[in-house]
Amino acid sequence: MPPYKSAMPELPEVETLRRELNKLLVGQTIKNVEVLWTKAILPMTAKKFTTELLGQKVESVDRRAKMLIVNFSNGKSLVFHLKMTGQVIFVPKKGGATFGGHPTSDVQTPGKHTRLILEFKNGDHLYFNDMRKFGWSRLVSATELNTLTSHSGPEPLSKDFSADFLFDLFQKYPNRTLKQILLDQTLIAGIGNIYADESCFLSGLMPNRKAGTVNQKQAAELYKQIVAVLKLSISKGGTSSRNYRRSDGSRGSFVPCLMVYGRAGETCKKCRALIQKIKHAGRGTHFCPQCQH
């Protein structure tokens, strides 16, 4: 078994939750709120948080960068950031098809890491679990939501992101490394450690390569691979290398598709060289010494 790995939910993981919860929550009305760890909802008090949520009806579920956004019909939004170990788990009312979570799930609802519970009128529950307590959930107005999301760069799967945009970034920050740029949420939204390493591998570029040394063709290839790996991972329900779970408590199935992330010491799936791990940009960084330059 691979060694200890800690990976936070990134774009594909949060997008998976968004798609699932959009089907499950829209039209539901909040009947009860339980705040089990008050810091999870800072800066709001548990009392105010609860009062404002009671009776609210879910209109849609959104995602921006790595933030999961539950919109209510009164214009307010409940925003979740899962950070390292956050989970958002949906448990249908008793008698529901998957009551108690996914049959093979190891997730406790509620459990010792449950920080917040929402109960809906029909008896369904939504649990916010977070072992490390880095994650948060904020109830915000439309204006505040705009502020929260305005610091993020373009969505990589939107038309705002393109090969030219990426190349322009590299020209703008020639002394930064590819990984530093890919991880910077103000430049591009939603890419974290896993998909930064994976997209660099897939495009044959070293994560610590200076952006200024990358030519237009290479930038175009990296762009293409970023989009491809994010889409593929979404189609697999994301990467559950450790804490991340889908809304029913089950694991995403992208781990077998990983080429370098979490594979230090294992053989490269392309050339059989040993995958290496270094520390770069403050993160564990995985690469193939033979495939990437």
Add this chain to the structure above:
DNA sequence: TGCCCCCTGCAG
């Protein structure tokens, strides 16, 4: 620009 901090579980 880079380091500290928030946290907990697990490796060593």
Add this chain to the structure above:
DNA sequence: CTGCAGGGGGCA
């Protein structure tokens, strides 16, 4: 038992 893992915000 110590120390490391790490997103992102804050601060020097």
